């Protein structure tokens with residue numbers, strides 16, 4: 001998509017509001033035509049070349065009325081402009097964020113968080129500016145057409161002189177365009193780097209201190225800031241130079257008018273009223289010129305910002321940026337209309353659930369798509385996408401009667417709200433929003449030929465086959481860098497597999513990222529993230545609190561002795577702005593967060609980095625008591641895990657080197673023996 005298409009699509013997001021804004025600003029910019037004519041009438045009346053029926057005071061009263069009218073128009077213009085601007089920026093940011101949250105979690109943004117913030121803040125603002133300024137330009141063009149007609153009818157030669165500066169400026173701006181773009185790109189880039197450096201510094205204060213790297217970090221920051229200063233100065237200098245060209249060319253035009261008008265007035269062909277009209281309109285031509293210049297500059301800068309925004313999308317079509325979506329502003333009205341339509345509320349958890357997904361988003365029933373009901377496409381007409389799940393019955397999670405909706409032997413994409421697998425690493429949406437559909441209870445998960453290579457290093461996993469049965473406990477082990485984390489992330493869709501086939505009870509999982517979420521699966525990452533909130537909310541992350549369940553999972557996660565020692569127990573603020581938990585406590589909090597989400601598959605990525613052997617042993621022991629038929633996929637190199645495993649997979653250099661029970665592997669695999677005996681070494685081949 002080109003910049004102009006993007007620009008056009010932004011306008012088409014709210015065409016009515018844009019047209020209203022355009023109308024308001026056209027009237028605002030055309031309003032000065034009236035006082036110009038009144039001023040001419042005033043002077044002509046005084047000079048005696050024209051007689052106004054209500055005298056000088058009549059003209060004065062009309063001038064006041066024109067001014068008041070313009071004030072009212074400007075008020076209306078700001079209302080429409082602010083409405084349009086906020087809608088546009090909110091939509092763009094909402095769609096960008098929606099996309100980021102749907103990307104494979106491990107590679108959600110292609111840049112540092114600081115740079116991403118700069119994209120969200122500055123680049124979106126650029127789109128807002130460019131579209132908003134376009135109405136001024138169009139409005140002023142209207143003024144120019146009307147003013148030209150009036151002025152040409154008075155004096156063609158002078159009229160041409162009024163517009164010469166305009167032509168000069170537009171030409172100058174066109175010539176400067178390429179440079180503006182270059183300097184703007186450089187200044188945006190350098191600003192993003194500085195923002196990125198600040199966020200990295202704040203995130204790594206401790207690492208910087210213990211490495212004694214303060215001086216070097218400050219030097220790097222100074223050098224980035226210096227580069228930013230230089231690029232900003234160039235950018236500003238060029239922008240201001242152009243702006244001064246716009247203004248001064250008009251001053252030049254005024255001088256020319258005065259000289260020519262003086263000459264013409266001596267010969268009697270030009271009145272004082274005519275002169276006042278020319279000078280008055282010329283003032284507004286100044287505004288036009290600087291507005292055209294501003295618009296052209298913003299438009300060019302939009303080109304740069306658009307490229308940066310596209311980069312954030314990582315290859316996804318840029319059309320998604322302007323796709324209409326609910327942005328919250330009209331929520332109350334919509335909610336009311338839903339109520340009055342008699343329902344449309346979100347489905348409740350448990351029991352027979354009908355879950356609808358619309359345009360990749362749960363919507364509680366507003367829009368249109370294909371319907372899948374009880375394994376059949378809905379009868380013709382456009383309706384919502386519905387994936388009907390029957391009652392699980394008999395206390396069993398999940399349901400046994402989901403049938404293939406369209407006979408293609410695939411699970412359709414399911415979750416599209418914020419949150420990655422397990423809800424473990426993402427702040428959850430509200431409980432109602434976070435409800436994904438339920439697949440049938442797991443009998444067997446089979447993986448064939450799973451492959452992922454990091455584009456940067458070419459490392460990763462190759463051709464992994466894996467079978468997980470209901471209730472099984474499978475351990476993935478291997479030396480450092482052998483691909484364990486990559487394997488679980490690729491399986492869960494946090495990295496998009498280059499190749500491979502994943503089947504849940506024999507049916508292909510089409511979109512693992514959407515499928516492997518509670519209640520299908522839950523995940524504890526190697527490095528857990530806690531939010532600035534209470535311990536309770538960090539565990540629940542939006543899940544409704546069920547009586548007794550929290551106590552149960554805290555016990556299972558071996559947290560029961562830690563909680564009473566916290567100042568306010570479960571209500572203690574933890575995370576960045578609260579009490580800092582130890583690495584082990586944080587990891588067990590993440591495990592509890594995972595367990596509170598009853599799932600059919602639990603995935604643990606290496607708890608050993610923060611848990612001692614005894615705690616990890618107790619965790620597996622307690623987990624076995626509460627997990628029922630839940631399958632477990634565990635990355636570990638500890639005997640406590642091996643001893644519980646039905647099946648162990650040994651990875652080396654991204655491939656399966658050996659597999660079997662721990663007993664079998666002790667006989668057959670040298671690598672496994674080393675791991676068993678704690679002789680872990682770096683996998684040299686992994687670099």
Ligand SMILES: Nc1ncnc2c1ncn2[C@@H]1O[C@H](COP(=O)(O)OP(=O)(O)OP(=O)(O)O)[C@@H](O)[C@H]1O
Nearest residue numbers: 454456457459460479480481482483484485486686
């Ligand atoms: N983000 C990344 N970009 C590029 N290469 C990566 C990235 N993450 C990991 N790798 C490479 O992929 C390979 C597998 O890494 P992975 O983290 O899966 O190993 P691991 O067995 O989980 O290691 P550990 O035991 O340290 O957690 C390694 O060679 C590593 O260098």
